[in-house]
Amino acid sequence: MSRGKKLAVKVVAGVLACVLVSTGSIAGFAALINGGYIAVGSSDSSSPAFTINKMVNEDDSDGSSASQTSTTGELSLNEIAEKVIPSVVCIQNYQKTNQGYYFGAADETEEDAGEGSGIIATEDGYIITNAHVVDGADSLKVVLYDGSTYEATLVGSDSVTDLAVIKIEATNLVPATFGSSEDLKVADQVMAIGNPGGLQFSSSVTVGYVSALNRTITTEDGYTMECIQTDAAINPGNSGGALVNKYGQVVGINSSKIAATGYEGLGFAIPIDTAQSVISSLKEYGYVKDRAVLGITGQYVDSMTARFYGYPSGGMYVASVTNPSVSQAGITQGCMITKIDDVTVDSQTAITAYLTSKKAGDTVTLEVYNGLSQQTFTAEVTLAESTGE
Template sequence: MNLSLKQLAIYLSLLTIGSGAGLFGSRYLLPQNNLFRRLKNVTMASPPEYVVPNPVNGSMGTAGGDNVNFIATAVQRVGPAVVRINATRKVANPISDALKNPLLRRFFGEDEQPIPQERIERGTGSGFILSANGELLTNAHVVADTDTVQVTLKDGRTFEGRVAGVDAVTDVAVVKIRANDLPTVRLGNSQNLIPGQWAIAIGNPLGLDNTVTIGIISATDRTSAQVGVPDKRVSFIQTDAAINPGNSGGPLLNAQGEVIGVNTAIRADAQGLGFAIPIETAARIASELFTKGRVEHPFLGIEMADLSPTKKQQINQENQLNIQQDAGIAIKGVLDDSPAKRGGLLPGDIIQKVNGKAVKTSAQVQKLVESSSVGDILAIEVNRSGKIQTFKVQSGAYPKK
């Protein structure tokens, strides 16, 4: 065979580029966790800019005609504060690694020029401006593994952004640019969302800036496990807003144009399902990142499941337990050397209350734990074999990977 090492590298490069070109946005903008690779980013398609009056009771087709509605009003108000974030990072060159094989080197010769060990990957995501002096919020996976990014505003201005903090546990990150008098978003409230309410998303799919779509709130309090990312610590908002790669980090708005969530991902195996991080969680994490550059998450070390008759049987069989209840929150497992283990919690316990507050779902427990601080003592009331007991558990810091 007369193929040279250089020719082989070219062929392999073409194969790599051909297979990776359409997937790069999701591969780069998503964390390396295999479960999270099943998710893609979120986005929307934007109406023309109109000079519109304030919406009347959030209804569509108000006095200005069909083109004037609450969507256009919200987009005009928030659009200027939505940015495009371009990030680059160095990754290992798979061709270089493959050609380190001594058999290949001997076959093709040692006199060929070495293939670079690293290559540059580029990706695009979204973000939005929190403060007039240049504080931005986005997804952690948008700016992962880079210290600086390029931030482009709707008016065309471009700034170098410094990544001020990244929290992979919640997929929230913050970026700072040197600018003043910037347009900002207005934060809303996601705590009382009801399925069926309007939801508007803005982002930069496929490099198409300020793209907008509309849908509804499909559900709230979706747990990380339900979404397919059990390593995250977020109760997601579910929406049916249309999605495309590149929208990660953009805002999810209510009918009044207030940010109620940060668009982050959808399941690749489902259609019409988008997810967003509640704005209260994102804003709290952003504040800690800007202040301290990192976030400590309280950690108990338990694996929970919401019971049903079928789920009860499954848990009992898989974990060799003897749970009798058909409803409630079961502790499936307790990690060794964890705060829960030291506090006395055991697999098979049914959680009744946390700090005196009754809980019915594992999502509620997760929220209560996450709203506490590392080192806080939590009173966990459980039903253990028909007997109600309370255990004092001092939370630890979520372990680093």
């Protein structure tokens, strides 16, 4: 590295990744059938933030397997809308703006920076939404379907899964009922409920079909998610709203952030079975517990900038290290991580995205360039557990 030149970078939040946990098997619980489905919880050790109702198969008299769902359990479109609309809210994101200086003091005002949707999870005011709906908010307001307005506080937010939990001080709300996204089949009819365009078009419903399941989508931030694909219209403002099955149960959380642009009838929702453990962790801890992290803070530097400062290639510039395993491997401030296992670090979220399939305690191999010794080396490190800091 050239003498006299220093690479100054902005330190950002630690590199994180999550392990998505799905609801476990329900074999052996047929005795708990209630109207065609039973309640199942999250596989996480913490209490689930909400209960998922999962369809159950029971052996019929001739020994074959038959679905316990009957046509009498299905609702009409009107009944679905009537049931779920009271459980979907409008969320307003207010952010401070500087209007200038008057008499030596800054004149700050709060403006509505964006609006989205949310799903009431509990009758005492816990609400599920997308992380990007609440991102950057200085204050949050929630408007219920009947026009009642509440101040809201952010409980926890997770950019990796684009999920967040907020809380309003209210009682006797109408929580949504949740159905298992694992029970969905391609061509099932679904309804999207939310606030496209914000409060102006609150409590709007659109109807469509499940176009595909487990569709791998890369978000704008570079994270990869498996989503429900639907042709029900999901527009800005619908984010955080409900994707509902034919029983009036929420099976997905709509996200316009992962909607494909330039296409008609192509929307995506986060499966509720995937979301349950993340939401439960956010509600209990304010962050996603048991998530694997590399244990560094740093900033991605592109190849052109890196070469200017004497580095042979771009990567994740290490600003600080919090994981002892990383320190013991000889990785310190000023190092550049260029690969993790066989994956090239070519963006700010490359490491985070790769670690989504890892657990704390797993090992990864890093390719590192040391800016002081001007040497490239490889190091095997053990992933740490996120503390939410």
